[in-house]
Amino acid sequence: DVKVTQSSRYLVKRTGEKVFLECVQDMDHENMFWYRQDPGLGLRLIYFSYDVKMKEKGDIPEGYSVSREKKERFSLILESASTNQTSMYLCASSSSKGENIQYFGAGTRLSVL
Amino acid sequence: QKEVEQNSGPLSVPEGAIASLNCTYSDRVSQSFFWYRQYSGKSPELIMSIYSNGDKEDGRFTAQLNKASQYVSLLIRDSQPSDSATYLCAVNNYGQNFVFGPGTRLSVLP
Numbered sequence: 001d002v003k004v005t006q007s008s009r010y011l012v013k014r015t016g017e018k019v020f021l022e023c024v025q026d027m028d029h030e031n032m033f034w035y036r037q038d039p040g041l042g043l044r045l046i047y048f049s050y051d052v053k054m055k056e057k058g059d060i061p062e063g064y065s066v067s068r069e070k071k072e073r074f075s076l077i078l079e080s081a082s083t084n085q086t087s088m089y090l091c092a093s094s095s096s097k098g099e100n101i102q103y104f105g106a107g108t109r110l111s112v113l
Numbered sequence: 114q115k116e117v118e119q120n121s122g123p124l125s126v127p128e129g130a131i132a133s134l135n136c137t138y139s140d141r142v143s144q145s146f147f148w149y150r151q152y153s154g155k156s157p158e159l160i161m162s163i164y165s166n167g168d169k170e171d172g173r174f175t176a177q178l179n180k181a182s183q184y185v186s187l188l189i190r191d192s193q194p195s196d197s198a199t200y201l202c203a204v205n206n207y208g209q210n211f212v213f214g215p216g217t218r219l220s221v222l223p
Contacts, residue, residue, distance in 0.1 A: 031209045042215040043157075043201070050209060058210075090156055094209060100145060102203075102211055104156040 003027070004105035006091050012111045019078040021108050023091030032074035033092040033102065034058075034066065043090065049074055050096070081112045117204050117214035125220045132189040134217050136202030139183070145205040146178055146185045151216065152198045160200075161187065192221045 007022035025032065033048040035058075045058030047066040055066050063085060067075045074093075078085055088109050092102040116139040126132045134148075145164050149157035163169045163176040163185065175188040185204075189196055202214040 033210075040215070043213040045210065048210065096209065099162060100205060100209060101147065101159055101162060104158070107156045 004091055004093050004103050006089075006105040006108050008108050009106060010109050010111075012113065013078075013081050014113055015082060017078075017081050017112075019081050019110065019112075021076040021078075021089055021091075021110070023074045023076070023093075023105055024072050025074075025093040025103075026072065027093065027095070027103075028071065029093040029103075030071075030096040031094045032068065033094075034064075034074065034076045035090045035092065036060070036087040037090055037107075038087050046076065081110075083112050086110060086112045117202055117212050119200075119202050119214040119217045121215055122218040123220050124217055125222060126192050128192060128194060128221055128223050130192050132192045132196065132219055132221070134187040134189075134200050134202075134219065136185045136187075136204075136214055137183055138185070138202075138204045138212070140204070140206055140212075141180075141183065143180075143183075143204045143206050146176070147203040147205070147211070148174075148176060148185075148187045149201040149203060150196075150198045151201060157201055189219075192219075194221045194223050197221045 004025045034046045035043045049068045065077045091105040094102045148161045151157045161176040163178045169176045173190045177186045199216040201216045203211040
């Protein structure tokens, strides 16, 4: 079974803090993704990566950065957290071979106070 | 802007009925289509994938694809209260990214 693990289920941070969200997958997938999900807005792509050290901006990259130093790990960084970044963050991974299905982690619910 | 549209619902059906969920997409070159189920507070999980025109059945679920009409649907037969969730339609063009629809909330009434 594919396993995508996000480091925290719930996180509470203060405005201005630097926040790291970690995601690890165990299926040797090439592709990894970070989304945020807000009521009424659906899933929005923040950043994605096709390979180690590669990153591409998604639809809403402002205020975020990412790091992919190892194939299995994809980190989302909020350089200076703001209240409008309070959201559910979902990590996903997929293989470049075969069916290209995205598998999701359990999600991190981040509250910025 | 590539778009995927779904009725937000809620769609309410009685237990045992057929639930029909619909999705339209704007990009004609879309190649792959997926249905995910998401329970409240949980992450999306894949139910079905479909790549060619026609029907694909898996247990109580049937996905239908019509590329000419840019339309994909999900039928759930013998709906159960445990099917109550939000159903997300996702579309993939060339490349690895998906475009997700906003989701349809389904409520199956006992």
